[in-house]
Amino acid sequence: MMTDLYWYFYSDTNAQAGELEELLIKKNYKLKSFQLLEDLFHQLECSPYAILFLKANTSYNVYDLCQEISMKFPSIYPIILVPENMENTKKAMRVGASNLLTYSADTDEINDVILQAQTYMRQRASKGDGAPQLQKQNSRVIAVCGSKGGVGKTSLAVNLANAFIKGGKSVVILDANFQFGDVAMYLDVKPNRTIYEWVKEAVERGRYGIESYVSHHSSGIAILPPPPRPEFFEIMTEEHVALAVAELRKSYDVILIDTPASLSEIHLKSLDLADDLLLVTTSDLPVLRNTKLYVDMLESLHFTDKVHVLLNRDSKHRAIEVKRLEGILQNPVFATIPDVGKQMTTAINEGHPFVLKNGRHSFSKSMLHLSHLILPLTEEAEKKTKRFALSR
Ligand SMILES: Nc1ncnc2c1ncn2[C@@H]1O[C@H](COP(=O)(O)OP(=O)(O)O)[C@@H](O)[C@H]1O
Numbered sequence: 001m002m003t004d005l006y007w008y009f010y011s012d013t014n015a016q017a018g019e020l021e022e023l024l025i026k027k028n029y030k031l032k033s034f035q036l037l038e039d040l041f042h043q044l045e046c047s048p049y050a051i052l053f054l055k056a057n058t059s060y061n062v063y064d065l066c067q068e069i070s071m072k073f074p075s076i077y078p079i080i081l082v083p084e085n086m087e088n089t090k091k092a093m094r095v096g097a098s099n100l101l102t103y104s105a106d107t108d109e110i111n112d113v114i115l116q117a118q119t120y121m122r123q124r125a126s127k128g129d130g131a132p133q134l135q136k137q138n139s140r141v142i143a144v145c146g147s148k149g150g151v152g153k154t155s156l157a158v159n160l161a162n163a164f165i166k167g168g169k170s171v172v173i174l175d176a177n178f179q180f181g182d183v184a185m186y187l188d189v190k191p192n193r194t195i196y197e198w199v200k201e202a203v204e205r206g207r208y209g210i211e212s213y214v215s216h217h218s219s220g221i222a223i224l225p226p227p228p229r230p231e232f233f234e235i236m237t238e239e240h241v242a243l244a245v246a247e248l249r250k251s252y253d254v255i256l257i258d259t260p261a262s263l264s265e266i267h268l269k270s271l272d273l274a275d276d277l278l279l280v281t282t283s284d285l286p287v288l289r290n291t292k293l294y295v296d297m298l299e300s301l302h303f304t305d306k307v308h309v310l311l312n313r314d315s316k317h318r319a320i321e322v323k324r325l326e327g328i329l330q331n332p333v334f335a336t337i338p339d340v341g342k343q344m345t346t347a348i349n350e351g352h353p354f355v356l357k358n359g360r361h362s363f364s365k366s367m368l369h370l371s372h373l374i375l376p377l378t379e380e381a382e383k384k385t386k387r388f389a390l391s392r
């Protein structure tokens, strides 16, 4: 897989990138332009491995701006664009610029600078300097969502996580219930650090490594916990979530995002980032009504293609038949998950996934089945699981 290179252009007037952009397009690259520094900084937080053309001299001195950016985002490859009378290579180097172009640069010169940036970024990626290429191939981001508290989102997230682990995947749960998250509690894990400390101690200083902020359950499930206090939620932005997911993608096969029922911008972002949305519902009419509203909302956001409806707490006493439920939701039921009654609460109180001690229960089988529906086993993994089953 070729590294995806990100190209950005910043100008403090509304100057266009002109020929530079044309040349990039010819090479099949996209150039994203920014006029507001705030927007640029947000973007750099999300993709710290980018090439950035800086053109400024009305509101900012381009050299000062470059220095600020290279200190804040050390992985950025900044290229200063200056008028001829301001060209100063030494100064550019001192402020951390990777290259310099004058306004009068001709096609060959611009192409040269593009080529150098491209070569440098690719080499760095192949050396594994934390560049986007390090993403685990085929890592999968799955958000568990639903319109009401209590439908089983968190229960399914922790149990599904365990099912993926049985299939040989590495799994992290990002608790995107940033105010009242309970994943760590469901797994009896007491986190030392959380996404909050990661934002304060790392991201804001231009470092992105997230592993030391992750907690672990003995079954192998990793958790990125929410801020330790509900009011700390204030500092979290959509970009932080995007960046956290990008970081987690580097080390985990599966990133499960547990979401709350409420939907602010930051939660919509979690849904946006996911490859799959597992929409949890029960067949109780009040829940169903809200699920229908939720489905409509997902449709208006153009997320319909990645929605999979999970009918949780199913039993022969279900309020309405599956066919009718599918009709109401205008969506097929992707999987039905049995009601295990009080046993689920017992598992939560004991602080482990239900499936761990109840491997043969139909609920556990439904979790395994669901995990295989989402990520089909490779042949090799399949043999291993079979051998494992036989040896027990
Ligand atoms: N399949 C199930 N069988 C029995 N109880 C369940 C099941 N799924 C969830 N529950 C129970 O429902 C309650 C709410 O579950 P939870 O996962 O916290 O929902 P949410 O995250 O959607 O708010 C918990 O007490 C849990 O024990």
Ligand SMILES: [Mg+2]
Pocket: 153, 154, 155, 177, 182, 259, 260
């Ligand atoms: Mg929950």
